[in-house]
Amino acid sequence: MTRTEYPWLLPAELIGADGPELPGDRGPARTRRTVRDWCVDTLMFLVAAAIGLLVVESSEQAGNSETVVVVDLLVGGLACCALWARRRWPAEVAVVLAVVSALAPAASAAALASLFGVAVHRPLRPVLVVGGLSLVAGSAQTVLRPDPSVSLYAALATTVVMLLLAIGWGLLVRARRQLVVALRERARRAEAEAELRAQQAQRLAREAIAREMHDVLAHRLTLLSVHAGALEFRPDAPAPEVARAAGVIRDSAHEALQDLRTIIGVLRAPGAADEGEHPQPTLATLDDLVAESRAAGMKVTLDRRIEDPAAVPATLGRTAYRIAQEALTNARKHAPGTEATVELGGGPGDGLTVAVRNEAPLGEAPRVPGSGQGLIGLTERAALAGGRFEHGPTDDGGFTVRAWLPWTP
Template identity: 70%
Template sequence: MTRTDRHAWLLPSAMADTPADSPPGRPPRRTVRDWGVDTLLFLVAAFFGLIAGETTEQLNSEVVAFADQLVGAAACCALWLRRRRPVGVAVVVIVVSTFAPVAGGAALAALFGVAVHRPFRQTAAVSALAVVSSTAQVFLRPDPSLHPLAAVVIGVVVTLLVVAWGMLVRSRRQLVEALRERARRAEAEAGLRAAQAQRLAREAIAREMHDVLAHRLTLLSVHAGALEFRPDAPPAQIARAAGVIRDSAHEALQDLREIIGVLRAPGDETGGERPQPTLATLDSLVAESREAGMKVVLDATLDDPAGVPAATGRTVYRIAQEGLTNARKHAPGTEVTLTVRGRPGDGLTVEVRN
């Protein structure tokens, strides 16, 4: 995330006033919504200017009234520049409204734009200038129908209402943009968590495939190698080796199917799944190794084999399977002793020694 992205939600109006696709150095392009808002503010400023102009015609000469109308029209037209220079336009229009009451509506519209688009410090400064301007206007261009104190109070109250309204709009935009940013961040974090979960699942499946299939494939390799180097072996020995190869291939396919089943959708489960290995299946593991030609001695001394948790029994089976597989690979022909001891409270000890 760039520096502009991190702080953009603090000034959402800046993002609205300066689209990302605007070329650098050029004024921002208005959207349809911007055109509608600017037109509405122009019409409101012109409406208040016409009301003030009628009062000016009654209290001043035709020349002064005509000059006020020209100044008020120029102030209303200046509102079209407020998106590029909101503070500058507001200061100029507010100062002009001090001497030309017809520009009062444009001054309020410019002040509203500053409250919406600029931080509180700049808004407070421009608001103070507006209060001073409205107060000075009471004495420079007094209205006989209003008491000076009442005119000052009305000017201050109207200024504060406009500023409060603009700051409310600004706060709402900030809140909406903050919620959008939070939603984008939550979506990105969810994507990262999903990717991490997939990576961990792939690693777990890879480890499980290594532990399960290495034993079966080693049996296949040993007997296939024996058949390759002993083509003149007795038929009984060849049949025995072929049977072990067939059984090992079948077991490997079953284990592979069981592992791949983890990747199925939740509703794709089928019955008849192979049970997970436990301590009770150590005997069959040793028997398979003996059929492959290994000399294996099993020494299992457990006080309560049935009380061993399934997860612990499965872990013991995998450790023994890996040890026998390594012994068959790297030390063929040597005797292997598999020792499993333990009792409740002391834990289990698994030892594979050759």
């Protein structure tokens, strides 16, 4: 990728009032002509040569000497051949042909063609300079090589009109090309921004799924780990306790497998998961979470100071449920056998407060591996909901988790 291929990558100092500079504005842009370039250059060469021959014939009919006619013919031919270099050196060729056309009228058409090239490939200031020089040369030609059939004022007016037409046409072509370049740049930027937005949306979706997977599976797998650890540390436990622990392990494994299938279904085909078959938890289902924790042998006290949990918005209730779920999971992992208290309070306009406290661990607890991402995920959940999240040890050696979430009436 080069700057001549993508003009919008040019330095800022090269972009002025005329808009983005086009390839060739500050020198040779390419060494190979396209098919379109060959067609345009060939057409200009033929038109300039035809006009030059007409001018030479007119000069011969005006009674000029044979030497003057031959010189005009040779100079006109060389001027037409110089047009093949106008893409590489537009300003230089235009200046030379303007000076030559002042003495040889046969080079006038080639000079106009080169002036058109300057207007296309150069900014406005060089165009004005070369245009002024061409006007002086055209006026000098009218005086030095007058046409007997045309008055002086008519010849000067024709010269000015032809120069303005060449410059105006060239500026129009240049403006069109700049518009195409600007539209391409705008399309490229829009495509890049759309791709960036898609990547950000995909990243946010993956982070949401990762948080959901952690919150759901961590709760189930912690039950498995705790009860498996209890069986390992108490191989002589009574048969009813072993059977109860095995039942919890079986049920937790089944629920974890179901949750994992749901999440994998979302990853494979977003939106394909059946929300009716696997409803999202809300604050109304917090009783089931507490009951499940108690069935697993955990001491949990629920202090709910909300009149109607079903009136809590679904998104708000799901966030509060996940915070309580993760806090109970951490309490079961790091302080087994202790009592945990779940407190809920607030109302519309005041916000919803969720607090989970557990007592200090009793002795040395079994080591349960953890990723350390649970509290980080809860912080992100609370922040996304527009709330606050705090956590830390208590004075008596326990641990507390507290979150405040906005509740719009």
